[in-house]
Amino acid sequence: MLSHAAEDYLKSIYKLQEKEGKVSTGILAEYLDVKPASATGMIKKLKSMNLVKHERYQGVTLTKAGKAIALEIIRHHRLLELYLYKALGVPWDGVHDEAEKLEHVISEEVEARMDEILGYPTEDPHGSPIPDKNGVVPETFSIPMTELQDGQSCVVAEVSDNDSALLRHLGSFNLYPGTAFRVIEVAPFDGPFTIDIAGQQAVIGREVAKNIYVGKVNEVVNV
Amino acid sequence: MLSHAAEDYLKSIYKLQEKEGKVSTGILAEYLDVKPASATGMIKKLKSMNLVKHERYQGVTLTKAGKAIALEIIRHHRLLELYLYKALGVPWDGVHDEAEKLEHVISEEVEARMDEILGYPTEDPHGSPIPDKNGVVPETFSIPMTELQDGQSCVVAEVSDNDSALLRHLGSFNLYPGTAFRVIEVAPFDGPFTIDIAGQQAVIGREVAKNIYVGKVNEVVNV
DNA sequence: AATTATTTTTAGGTATAACTAAATTATAGA
DNA sequence: TCTATAATTTAGTTATACCTAAAAATAATT
Structure with missing residues (x-):
């Protein structure tokens, strides 16, 4: 043990x-x-x-054995996050800290019950992939938001889960995994991103953008 | 801490x-x-x-402070047992060990969510009272099964939760809290109890009976 | 009251996991 | 190449929580 x-x-x-x-x-x-x-x-x-x-x-x-254990803990963590979020209504900026404590303690049996109740999910509330029982990690394709250019449209794929203040900040803009947005302008000299989320404008600093990963990038020609 | x-x-x-x-x-x-x-x-x-x-x-x-903490932990434990049993379908002989680990780790917030989802319960799956947030323990009235006499009818109120083999044994007779039964015969010289549970007979040894507490005892005259 | 038996405490030791401070090794600049 | 800086490791300390074995205090028995 x-x-x-x-x-x-x-x-x-x-x-x-x-x-x-x-x-x-x-x-x-x-x-x-x-x-x-x-x-x-x-x-x-x-x-x-x-x-x-x-x-x-x-x-x-x-090593192989070490990786297997690491993935088991990560699976615990991410399934717990999703369960706390969906079944218990814990706000998404609170699930990380709670899961951090529970992940070392829950049994495989309880985990299996949660997995079943959640319908064998593949992503946690922050968009991170949930490894399966055998340690297979679902593939994800996403890039940091910092690589986006003016005019590009995309969908939030994943956000860092370990800073609850950051998560509350993103929540205030509705920037959850699955949310679509469009880059209006990237300020020069590593400046902030001005983006459009369902008609609402938001300014996202570079440090914040580093914690957002996006998928499905489409070039959009501006009028 | x-x-x-x-x-x-x-x-x-x-x-x-x-x-x-x-x-x-x-x-x-x-x-x-x-x-x-x-x-x-x-x-x-x-x-x-x-x-x-x-x-x-x-x-x-x-001390007062010590008692408050003790009751908080006991509340955690019993609410967790009930939640694991009802919401996650963990068998009743397994909830104790799981709760024993989780009780030290869950936050007051998660506990409050479980409490709400369960409808502010007052008893865990083994019939033990769940203290409320303020440390008030619901009163229970029960006596050990060992004090019963021939012919008495009653209802299981509470069973010890810490021995899972014992719980499986009781489960095999359907002896859950709430189950009604009648004492057919108490063997002399501290011998076992023969009881009737919904038409099924069972023989319960004295050591087992010590772990069963009963309420609502009614004298019943045998034919 | 004195001896025996039991209970409780003290003393010393193990393991884990963190720390500080000092020594070692590696890397990069002059 | 040599030296200065940075990174890493070693050595020694602290704290928690358990242990064993032996000493001390209390309770029970004769």
């Missing part, structure tokens, strides 16, 4: 590995809000359990 | 205090399946937080 902390490390390594390939101790420590020395200690422990591969100064990667 | 272990100690002291008044270190340790020395250590810690009163060799009692 793994400790909650160990599970969090595996989950974080998986997420960071997605983007960056190998994960450095420093990045991992920063992500988890612990000191690098603490991360080194946990990496050692996980290595001794054959859950990660690690060469000093070269970063960590998950 | 309290550790999970500390919460478990408070909960256990509350339950033991119900029956016995003051709770000895040894009894508490046995109940929690830890060594007496461990109980002493935790009692010290809880005393320093003003959650329990304790005089060496005289046993522990909860």
